[in-house]
Structures are given as structure tokens and as C-alpha cells.
Amino acid sequence: MKITDHVYVVASGKLGFSFTHPLDCNVFLIDTGSGCIMIDSGVNLEPERIVNVIESHGFQPGDVKKLLLTHYHGDHAGGAAFFRNLSGCEVYAPAKEAEAIAAGDEDANSISLSKGGFYPSDYVFPKCPVTPLYEGESVTLGNVTMKGYVLPGHSLEDMVYHGKIDGKQCLFTGDGVFAAGQVLIQSLHDVSIYPYKIHMKKISELPIDALFPGHGVFCLENGGDHVKAAVAKFESGLIPSQLYYFV
Numbered sequence: 001m002k003i004t005d006h007v008y009v010v011a012s013g014k015l016g017f018s019f020t021h022p023l024d025c026n027v028f029l030i031d032t033g034s035g036c037i038m039i040d041s042g043v044n045l046e047p048e049r050i051v052n053v054i055e056s057h058g059f060q061p062g063d064v065k066k067l068l069l070t071h072y073h074g075d076h077a078g079g080a081a082f083f084r085n086l087s088g089c090e091v092y093a094p095a096k097e098a099e100a101i102a103a104g105d106e107d108a109n110s111i112s113l114s115k116g117g118f119y120p121s122d123y124v125f126p127k128c129p130v131t132p133l134y135e136g137e138s139v140t141l142g143n144v145t146m147k148g149y150v151l152p153g154h155s156l157e158d159m160v161y162h163g164k165i166d167g168k169q170c171l172f173t174g175d176g177v178f179a180a181g182q183v184l185i186q187s188l189h190d191v192s193i194y195p196y197k198i199h200m201k202k203i204s205e206l207p208i209d210a211l212f213p214g215h216g217v218f219c220l221e222n223g224g225d226h227v228k229a230a231v232a233k234f235e236s237g238l239i240p241s242q243l244y245y246f247v
């Protein structure tokens with residue numbers, strides 16, 4: 001689905017627009033004029049459905065030069081090895097989660113807890129070599145530069161990616177924050193609440209027109225209002241509303 005002149009959503013599961021595997025997150029493709037940046041990679045179940053969408057927009061898998069992962073959960077990072085093998089793209093991930101992705105550590109990313117639940121019982125998270133990204137580091141391809149900011153809370157070190165595309169300030173948030181300021185706090189070992197509040201405030205100070213979350217709807221104008229809604233809830237001493245969620 002083409003959503004701006006140069007941004008496409010090429011995967012989305014049942015917590016979103018339901019046109020690729022039900023467990024896929026929203027996967028975004030940015031056409032930089034010199035190849036594509038992909039944000040997240042889906043769950044790696046029927047990944048050829050994502051390839052079909054990419055091709056339907058006139059791109060080839062080999063056009064994907066850089067893959068930016070927001071965090072190490074399976075629905076976002078499970079497809080990284082598949083797309084790296086297919087396209088030869090360089091894969092980036094938040095530094096504190098990079099080792100677990102490279103090792104396919106299913107305890108670290110809680111997949112071992114979720115088999116037979118959210119994930120099929122025979123689901124395997126494929127290990128994938130990644131380049132670690134640290135707070136404030138950028139990745140550039142063609143005319144697009146995406147800068148990473150950590151937003152720990154949903155997982156150990158979620159990273160959101162900020163940059164200007166088609167004249168709009170864009171923020172790709174993975175599971176860090178969703179439309180209407182919703183969040184997704186699970187009962188997992190790497191969840192943190194107070195750091196989430198502190199870093200959400202930092203993110204809310206970025207200029208944000210378009211907000212592209214990892215599930216649910218995206219917004220093309222006034223995206224910053226959604227982040228500020230999460231901040232307001234945190235600042236009142238509460239936890240923002242949970243993302244609608246079903247398995």
C-alpha cells in the first residue's frame with residue numbers, strides 16, 4: 001500500500017491492516033531514490049507474501065539496501081535473516097538487542113515463552129548478523145537519513161527512527177508508541193516503566209508530522225500529538241492505554 005510519495009506499507013497482520021501473515025507487524029518501505037530502506041521485517045511466516053507486495057509496487061527484493069529493526073521481538077525481527085539472504089541488505093538493530101538477534105536467543109526476546117501462544121509451537125527465530133545502533137546514530141541511503149533514538153519500555157531497548165521524507169518529519173516507532181498514545185506493556189522480563197516515561201518525553205520533543213507505528217493505523221499529519229498523549233498519561237502518574245490486542 002503506497003501511503004506517501006516515497007513510503008509504502010508492505011506487510012501488516014491482524015493487529016493492523018491484515019494483508020500479509022496475521023502475525024506480521026507493519027513493515028514499511030522507504031524509496032530513497034538509491035534503493036530502499038525497510039523498517040522491520042515481519043515474523044518470517046509466509047514472507048513471500050511480503051515479497052509479492054514489494055514487487056507489486058515495482059521494486060525488487062534486491063532494492064532493499066538497509067533494514068532497520070525497531071526491536072528483537074519475532075513479529076518485527078523474525079524476517080531479518082530472510083530479507084538479508086534475499087537482498088544482501090545490511091541489517092541494523094538497537095545495540096543492546098543486537099547480540100540476541102545475531103545469536104537467535106529465544107529466551108532473550110521471550111519467544112520461548114510465547115510458543116504455542118502468540119507464535120506457533122514450531123516457530124523458530126532465525127539468527128541474523130546485525131550492525132548495532134546507538135542513541136543518536138544515523139543511517140543514510142540516497143536522499144533519506146534516519147536517526148535512531150532508544151525508547152526502552154516495551155522491550156529492553158526499542159529504537160525509533162526519525163527522518164525527513166517527502167518534506168515531512170517522520171517517526172517510525174515499532175512497538176514504542178502507537179496511534180492515540182497507546183502502548184503495549186507485556187509481563188516480560190525486559191519491560192520497564194519509569195525509563196519508558198523518561199524516554200517518551202524525549203521522543204515527544206522531536207518534530208513529528210507523520211507517525212508510522214508497528215501495529216494499527218499510521219498518521220500523516222500531527223503525529224507528535226499521539227506521542228504527547230502518551231507523555232501526558234505518564235506525567236499524570238499513570239500508564240498509557242494498552243494497544244487493542246488479541247491472539
Ligand SMILES: [Zn+2]
Nearest residue numbers: 025075175214
Ligand atoms: Zn509487535
